[in-house]
Amino acid sequence: MNTAIRFVALVLLAAFLAACARDVREEPTAPEPPPPRPAPVEEVDRVDPRDFTDARNLDNPDSLLSQRTIYFEFDRSNVRAQFRPIIDAHAAYIRANPSARVILEGHADERGSREYNLGLGERRGNAVEQPMQAGGVSGRQIEVVSYGEERPVCRDSSEDCWQRNRRVEIVYTAR
Amino acid sequence: MVSALRAVALTGLMLLPLLASAQLRIEIIDGVEGAMPIAVVPFAWESQMPEPASPVHEIISANLARSGLFEPMAEDEMIERPIRPPEVRFGSWRLLRVDHIVIGRVIDAADGIGQEIEYHLLDVHSGRILLSQALPVAPGDLRFGAHRVTDAVYEALIGVPGAFATRIAYVVVTDIGGPDELFELVVADADGFNPQTVVRNTQPLLSPAWAPDGRRLAYVSFATGRSNVIVQDLFTGQTEVVSSSPGINGAPAWSPDGRRLAVSLSRGGSPDIWVIDLDSRAHQQLTHHWSINTEPAWSPDGNRIYFTSDRAGRPQIHVMDVDGTGLERVTWEGNYNARASIGLEERYLAVVYSEGDNDFRIAIHDRETERLRVLSNGRLDESPSFAPNGSMVLYGSRENGRGVLAAVSADGRIRQRLVDSEGDVREPAWSPILR
Numbered sequence: 001m002n003t004a005i006r007f008v009a010l011v012l013l014a015a016f017l018a019a020c021a022r023d024v025r026e027e028p029t030a031p032e033p034p035p036p037r038p039a040p041v042e043e044v045d046r047v048d049p050r051d052f053t054d055a056r057n058l059d060n061p062d063s064l065l066s067q068r069t070i071y072f073e074f075d076r077s078n079v080r081a082q083f084r085p086i087i088d089a090h091a092a093y094i095r096a097n098p099s100a101r102v103i104l105e106g107h108a109d110e111r112g113s114r115e116y117n118l119g120l121g122e123r124r125g126n127a128v129e130q131p132m133q134a135g136g137v138s139g140r141q142i143e144v145v146s147y148g149e150e151r152p153v154c155r156d157s158s159e160d161c162w163q164r165n166r167r168v169e170i171v172y173t174a175r
Numbered sequence: 176m177v178s179a180l181r182a183v184a185l186t187g188l189m190l191l192p193l194l195a196s197a198q199l200r201i202e203i204i205d206g207v208e209g210a211m212p213i214a215v216v217p218f219a220w221e222s223q224m225p226e227p228a229s230p231v232h233e234i235i236s237a238n239l240a241r242s243g244l245f246e247p248m249a250e251d252e253m254i255e256r257p258i259r260p261p262e263v264r265f266g267s268w269r270l271l272r273v274d275h276i277v278i279g280r281v282i283d284a285a286d287g288i289g290q291e292i293e294y295h296l297l298d299v300h301s302g303r304i305l306l307s308q309a310l311p312v313a314p315g316d317l318r319f320g321a322h323r324v325t326d327a328v329y330e331a332l333i334g335v336p337g338a339f340a341t342r343i344a345y346v347v348v349t350d351i352g353g354p355d356e357l358f359e360l361v362v363a364d365a366d367g368f369n370p371q372t373v374v375r376n377t378q379p380l381l382s383p384a385w386a387p388d389g390r391r392l393a394y395v396s397f398a399t400g401r402s403n404v405i406v407q408d409l410f411t412g413q414t415e416v417v418s419s420s421p422g423i424n425g426a427p428a429w430s431p432d433g434r435r436l437a438v439s440l441s442r443g444g445s446p447d448i449w450v451i452d453l454d455s456r457a458h459q460q461l462t463h464h465w466s467i468n469t470e471p472a473w474s475p476d477g478n479r480i481y482f483t484s485d486r487a488g489r490p491q492i493h494v495m496d497v498d499g500t501g502l503e504r505v506t507w508e509g510n511y512n513a514r515a516s517i518g519l520e521e522r523y524l525a526v527v528y529s530e531g532d533n534d535f536r537i538a539i540h541d542r543e544t545e546r547l548r549v550l551s552n553g554r555l556d557e558s559p560s561f562a563p564n565g566s567m568v569l570y571g572s573r574e575n576g577r578g579v580l581a582a583v584s585a586d587g588r589i590r591q592r593l594v595d596s597e598g599d600v601r602e603p604a605w606s607p608i609l610r
Contacts, residue, residue, distance in 0.1 A: 113470065
């Protein structure tokens, strides 16, 4: 048991450090957020990562529930097939947890006009919300908020960076 | 007297003494070949007050140079320093190859309140006096007085009113992406001086829009985590949330009478153009379409509203009557035309234009010829805003990964860059002419 705890802690630490390393390269001046509080560690090893009703999977890197970002093509808002399983996993979680509340943050890359990009970000948020609602999630549990191009994750004017900014982030305000 | 008081109330220092901000530095990139040679002779200081660090004639001279249309003579090349018209020896100025000279003095106002700028514009070749005026200025308001003098000189020689006695609003972001990221909405004189922070926020601010009276600004704030449309009085500092409905509240634009705001609201499921009556708060929905409809801009007569819509697939400028009828697509060239700013006459629209989604540039669409002319040469140019006299277009650009402001004359010949030493500058809006 002790080794299991240690292992999971190490995995989380490694994941966190990897995230740090990526952030540091992108924005050398940004200090790091405090490390995420590990989920109740003693039970993680017994969680089935495909159980999308279990809150512990939100922090389990082996589970689709730990993935919270859907990416889009330029000036498009259709959800590409490879992201559909992530949306379905969260839909299953939210449906099973009536107290869960989610904000779908819609974002756009820096190209084009800012107000149009607000519309585009919202359209992307709606494109993630719709299959969730079709999957039985209550509208009261989800809200779409568009930030347009105002909250980028990176700031290079390159396609590599732009595609990381064209996204919807699934943000849990209550689990 | 009433109009004099109004003029005083609307100028420089009456603006709330808010937080000072870093000043924009204006660099001229391109001027006009054969710009008009002019001499602004040092004005005599005949006031009892201490002379300010930037004398009136220096401000006038810098203004004229910045316009790109004039080539003011350096002060140390002036052999004579006339103050009144009879003192001008035109022959000497002809030898110096100057077309016009501006002379004058600053005196204390007869009533003891403030000063007067007494100035004369003379044609060196004909020997005629083209302008002769005494302009009253409120205490501490000489800079704005110098801008008004420049406006008059510019109009006398160019034939259209100047836009020097104006302000610009813009957003500065400091510590961008960092822990202390800060968005500031700043208002400064059109020459970058006297910058003052109107509002600062850790959440995004965008889309400032001047009321026609020049004393209120509408803008979009994410202070609550959601987009809201705010109206702020620059003199009292009072703010009002005008729109905070579910979804997007964005793209405010004042009607020419200053009584209504056109906005883009997505409370119906997708962004549509609405008009809010500021007195009654009555909302009227003008577009009803599943597409993105945003960035409204009023025609000068207030009868039509231009806006961006991607109802045809990609964003293009459309226009409709103010009751929502008579919809018409305006732009056809290129696959991206957005954020229209309307020129002095409704004929010219400045837009964000792209041909292949790689370069976004400022272009002017001519409604009469249906032709589009690209004015800027950046890759990520955005947010065009016409000067109130239609001479220049101010816009946001990027240089070496930093946001800067740039301005280009409507004919594309004159280029300026406005740089903030500390932050990323964006979202410019040029004020109306402040009377």
